[in-house]
Amino acid sequence: KLAHKTMVNWPTSSPKPDAFHLMGVKTGWDRVSKKYVDKAAGFQARENLNLLYVALTRAKQFLFISASEPNKKVKTDNPSWYHLIEQGMKHLTQAEELDSTSCYQEGEIIYSTETSSKGASSHQPISVPTELSQVIFEKEEVESITPSQSDTADDKTVTTATDEDGMTRGTIIHRALELLSNNDSVTDAQILLQLKIESGDILTSDEYIECLNEAKAVITHADFGHLFNQDSFSKAYNELPIHYRTDKKDIHGVIDRVVIKDNTLYLIDYKTHQNITSENISEVADEYKKQIEFYKQGLQKIWPDHTIKPYLLFTHCNELFEL
Numbered sequence: 001k002l003a004h005k006t007m008v009n010w011p012t013s014s015p016k017p018d019a020f021h022l023m024g025v026k027t028g029w030d031r032v033s034k035k036y037v038d039k040a041a042g043f044q045a046r047e048n049l050n051l052l053y054v055a056l057t058r059a060k061q062f063l064f065i066s067a068s069e070p071n072k073k074v075k076t077d078n079p080s081w082y083h084l085i086e087q088g089m090k091h092l093t094q095a096e097e098l099d100s101t102s103c104y105q106e107g108e109i110i111y112s113t114e115t116s117s118k119g120a121s122s123h124q125p126i127s128v129p130t131e132l133s134q135v136i137f138e139k140e141e142v143e144s145i146t147p148s149q150s151d152t153a154d155d156k157t158v159t160t161a162t163d164e165d166g167m168t169r170g171t172i173i174h175r176a177l178e179l180l181s182n183n184d185s186v187t188d189a190q191i192l193l194q195l196k197i198e199s200g201d202i203l204t205s206d207e208y209i210e211c212l213n214e215a216k217a218v219i220t221h222a223d224f225g226h227l228f229n230q231d232s233f234s235k236a237y238n239e240l241p242i243h244y245r246t247d248k249k250d251i252h253g254v255i256d257r258v259v260i261k262d263n264t265l266y267l268i269d270y271k272t273h274q275n276i277t278s279e280n281i282s283e284v285a286d287e288y289k290k291q292i293e294f295y296k297q298g299l300q301k302i303w304p305d306h307t308i309k310p311y312l313l314f315t316h317c318n319e320l321f322e323l
Contacts, residue, residue, distance in 0.1 A: 007036040052081050169211060170272040172199055173315055174256065176215035177270060178238045181228055181257070188212060214272075218315050226261070227268060227313075233261040242298040251294050256313075258299065265303055267295055267310040274316045285312050285321045292323050 003026065009019040021036050023029075029037070056063065067082030079087075172195055179191050192208055203211075219228050226232045236259045243252040257268040269292060276284060292310045299308055312321045 007033075007040060009036070009039070048081075049084075052084065055081075056085075166272075166274075168199065168202060169207070172203070172208070172211045173215050173272045174270055175199075176212050177218060177256070177315075180215055180219045181236070181238060184230075214315055217318060218313065221318050223318075223320065224313070227257070227259050227266060233259045235260040242295065242302075244298045244301055246297065251298060253291075253295065255295050255299075260303075260306070263306050265299060265306040265308045267292065267299060267308055268313050269295070269311070271312050271314045272316060273314060276314045276317050276319065281314065281317075281319060281321060285323060288312060289323055 003023060005023050007019070007021040007023060008017050010017040019036070021033065023033060023036075065082065065085055067080070175195060175198065176191060179186060179194060191212060195208055195212070218224060230236075236257065237255075238257055240255045240258050241252075242255060243250070245251070255267060256270045257266075259266040259268065269288065271284075271288075273284065292312070296308050296310050300306075310323045312323065313319075314321065
């Protein structure tokens with residue numbers, strides 16, 4: 001079967017093979033050829049055992065093993081999985097040799113040709129050992145909440161979920177704020193190119209410039225220096241992922257910006273609505289209280305000794321609203 005085939009020995013840590021051998025007919029194998037054949041057979045045997053281990057260890061509570069008796073005598077140099085398992089089980093002649101929570105049974109499958117008048121099988125019911133009748137684990141029901149997606153989707157003054165252009169604009173402004181606050185030496189041209197690449201260049205050049213200018217107006221605003229001026233705080237995080245559990249709920253989300261100064265932590269969530277006015281800002285902000293409260297609780301678990309001040313930063317009108 002190996003005649004005119006190649007034997008290649010290529011160690012995983014090597015950039016190239018260290019041996020390449022073209023096999024001839026078996027009667028013509030020399031000592032070197034036999035060495036490669038034995039080495040390949042040993043490797044294949046190890047791979048077979050590794051695969052068997054994976055198959056056996058997938059079982060969580062019950063493992064059923066069955067096989068057909070081979071027509072030919074089992075080859076000792078290439079045993080089947082069933083033969084390997086059978087040999088291993090011969091060492092377990094009594095259940096007492098196992099730990100108290102494990103047991104096994106062995107025997108032959110008996111097939112009956114007789115059936116009842118209703119066509120039901122006459123097989124005897126299988127007796128399940130009491131050790132295997134215990135529940136190993138019980139899956140806990142967990143509710144997953146993404147705070148930024150849990151707000152009322154029907155309020156058009158709050159959400160732009162139905163406005164694809166508004167969502168794109170918001171995503172680009174968020175990204176521009178992240179790029180500007182991470183590196184004050186980056187140029188406008190570099191940021192615009194980055195924004196176009198990441199978003200697929202789906203806006204016009206003027207729209208990209210408009211988004212960038214809105215983000216720059218936030219970063220350079222005199223009232224927001226304590227949030228973006230690096231000399232005003234000790235540490236800041238952009239796009240901070242958060243994931244924690246409360247009761248039976250998983251809370252996960254991404255906070256736009258977190259700024260730490262002394263024992264005070266500023267939680268900043270950007271909002272890019274274009275229809276915010278002094279008359280409706282409080283009403284709009286109320287819709288996000290639940291989302292920000294989730295974020296606040298998560299940050300309090302990380303920084304329990306800090307005072308957390310949550311804000312909504314409305315980028316279009318440069319308003320910082322404390323919740």
